[in-house]
Amino acid sequence: MNSVSRLSLARRESLWAYAFITPWIIGFIIFTVGPMLASLYFSFTEYNIIDSPRWIGLTNYINLFHDDLFWHSLGVTFKYGVIALPLGLVFSYLIAVLLNQKIKGINIWRTVYFLPSVIAGVAVALLWGRIFDPKFGILNPFLERFGIHGPGWLADPDWAVPALVIMSLWGVGGNIIIYLAGLQGVPTDLYDAAKVDGANAWQRFRYVTLPMTTPVIFYNLVLGLIGTFQYFTEVYVLTNGTGNPARSTLFYNLYLYQNAFRYFHMGYASTMAWVLFVIVLGFTLLIFRSSDAWVYYEGQLKGR
Amino acid sequence: MDQAKSSSRFNSSGVEGQSLIMKFVVTLILAAGAAVIMIPFLYLLSTAVKDRDQLRQSPPPLIPVAAATVEINGQKEPLYQVTMDGQSREMALIKNRPGGKGLFVDPANPDTTYELVIADQTAIKNVEMHFENFPEALKQMKFNKLLINTLLVTFLGMAGMLFSCSLVAYGFSRFRAPWLNVMFILLLSTIMLPSQVRLLPTYVLFNKLGWVDTLLPLIVPQFFANAYDVFLLRQFFMTIPLELDDAAKIDGASPLQTLIYIIIPQARPALVSVAIFHFLYAWNDFYEPLIYLHSPEHWTLAVGLQTFNALYAVNTNYIMAASAVMILPPIILYFLAQKIFTQGVVFSGVKG
Numbered sequence: 001m002n003s004v005s006r007l008s009l010a011r012r013e014s015l016w017a018y019a020f021i022t023p024w025i026i027g028f029i030i031f032t033v034g035p036m037l038a039s040l041y042f043s044f045t046e047y048n049i050i051d052s053p054r055w056i057g058l059t060n061y062i063n064l065f066h067d068d069l070f071w072h073s074l075g076v077t078f079k080y081g082v083i084a085l086p087l088g089l090v091f092s093y094l095i096a097v098l099l100n101q102k103i104k105g106i107n108i109w110r111t112v113y114f115l116p117s118v119i120a121g122v123a124v125a126l127l128w129g130r131i132f133d134p135k136f137g138i139l140n141p142f143l144e145r146f147g148i149h150g151p152g153w154l155a156d157p158d159w160a161v162p163a164l165v166i167m168s169l170w171g172v173g174g175n176i177i178i179y180l181a182g183l184q185g186v187p188t189d190l191y192d193a194a195k196v197d198g199a200n201a202w203q204r205f206r207y208v209t210l211p212m213t214t215p216v217i218f219y220n221l222v223l224g225l226i227g228t229f230q231y232f233t234e235v236y237v238l239t240n241g242t243g244n245p246a247r248s249t250l251f252y253n254l255y256l257y258q259n260a261f262r263y264f265h266m267g268y269a270s271t272m273a274w275v276l277f278v279i280v281l282g283f284t285l286l287i288f289r290s291s292d293a294w295v296y297y298e299g300q301l302k303g304r
Numbered sequence: 305m306d307q308a309k310s311s312s313r314f315n316s317s318g319v320e321g322q323s324l325i326m327k328f329v330v331t332l333i334l335a336a337g338a339a340v341i342m343i344p345f346l347y348l349l350s351t352a353v354k355d356r357d358q359l360r361q362s363p364p365p366l367i368p369v370a371a372a373t374v375e376i377n378g379q380k381e382p383l384y385q386v387t388m389d390g391q392s393r394e395m396a397l398i399k400n401r402p403g404g405k406g407l408f409v410d411p412a413n414p415d416t417t418y419e420l421v422i423a424d425q426t427a428i429k430n431v432e433m434h435f436e437n438f439p440e441a442l443k444q445m446k447f448n449k450l451l452i453n454t455l456l457v458t459f460l461g462m463a464g465m466l467f468s469c470s471l472v473a474y475g476f477s478r479f480r481a482p483w484l485n486v487m488f489i490l491l492l493s494t495i496m497l498p499s500q501v502r503l504l505p506t507y508v509l510f511n512k513l514g515w516v517d518t519l520l521p522l523i524v525p526q527f528f529a530n531a532y533d534v535f536l537l538r539q540f541f542m543t544i545p546l547e548l549d550d551a552a553k554i555d556g557a558s559p560l561q562t563l564i565y566i567i568i569p570q571a572r573p574a575l576v577s578v579a580i581f582h583f584l585y586a587w588n589d590f591y592e593p594l595i596y597l598h599s600p601e602h603w604t605l606a607v608g609l610q611t612f613n614a615l616y617a618v619n620t621n622y623i624m625a626a627s628a629v630m631i632l633p634p635i636i637l638y639f640l641a642q643k644i645f646t647q648g649v650v651f652s653g654v655k656g
Contacts, residue, residue, distance in 0.1 A: 118638045233591060
């Protein structure tokens, strides 16, 4: 009798649990699993939304691998990612370390540094579009003061992506917030112990701060990677969705958007989406696999 | 005083005993960075209040100025600070002469002209701001309609998100059930899912439902929880002592009542945080409104502003005025809720 009532208690608890998470389960099926399967199916079809999808087997995949613009857009995205991601991670980490110092008025500095992160989007892109303007912007006249003749930035195919990187660095406040939370979570006694052992400021940073904050670095790296492949708003706004000049800013996601919503090649765009998914998954797994070597979790004992 | 307070709140990165010079250097670097962050804002505001002529100044002054003029014989002529015979006086340039020279007159005595090298004189500039740009820009972009749509999307979505995410986070934080851990890992994995793989069929679905070109595709999905907010809320719920639940249970409260009367009031800071993050997300979101909203009367501010720029890019002053208005609510919210950002109330859950 006792065991029966305990069982029913456990069952009741399970029922409550699943009752509470029902909204997510429904959403997961309708907005994640279902669409994922559907887009996988679409990727093997020709589909323009109006007529029903027509099965064409691997044609989309074959065409994609022969599509110069696909490779080009992948290249643009990689180029941006390879510059923006490490720069952003290092840059925001260093700022977070500075913002974690005991200095008068540190809260004011923090306020300023986080500010750009709350206004991401169209308005920021429009503002930077003007800043980069070679004639009426403020960046090139500023460089001119140091004798540097600035490039055409967004008007120059070679400099458009670097311009976008600069813009992204301005908005790293979100990363800084997360880093700062990580830095504040480092237990003070570790520093005290290091000091007792005679560690100097650099050694304390290198052997205490850095290892203890690898989980947040890892977190920002993974989200930054995914963000890179989703990069869209800024470049759409600045180029009116064209990816110009000379397609130098035709990011993967922008090309996908063009296929889906300009040309209504839903099948082809779905193929792009799945290829993207596989690429992102590959990179994420790579980062996760590598994390054993460099991410330190407290309370986790290693055989090292 | 302030310092003592902050030191008790935060751990230092091993900076005690740090020399004054180091602190000075750090402050200097921070100040330089802060300038880099603030100058674009200044440029935004100054451009927003310029008129057409002022926009043509190159390089653009950070403070909106215009050449001072004076009326000479019914014509507006630019004023210069002129140095003559060791004396400095204000004179108007009435005519250009070859060789970089110009004819200057004293406004009080316009009949006597002096020929001087223009480059040696300094043009007088006055601060001139055209605040009428703001109402004009907002009128042109039909701001009110866009604002209403944006507010609807933002706040209805926020209500849906808070409702669904509280329920789901509670389910994941307070109960044991078979497969619940697997469910939670599934939930978390959706954070890393590139949205593109579900976007197109979702669009097709909403298209079939006849919801494309309405606000519904932007609002309804919020009622089905999202991984990010569920995760943050769950982390916070876990810090609320279980004894409170037990006490409620003994008093005969059902799990739902426990959520409403115990957990929700305790979790207010976390709820406020996710609400603010949702506001920022929905207010700034561009991709989905762009895809789903086709006719201008359904646009949100983000789409409206982008289109306004695409159509009237030359009116930089109006574009910047509209941009300034659009970033104002997030900035106000940011200052009101500063603690949440600067103290990382919720972010601490990210680690580990």
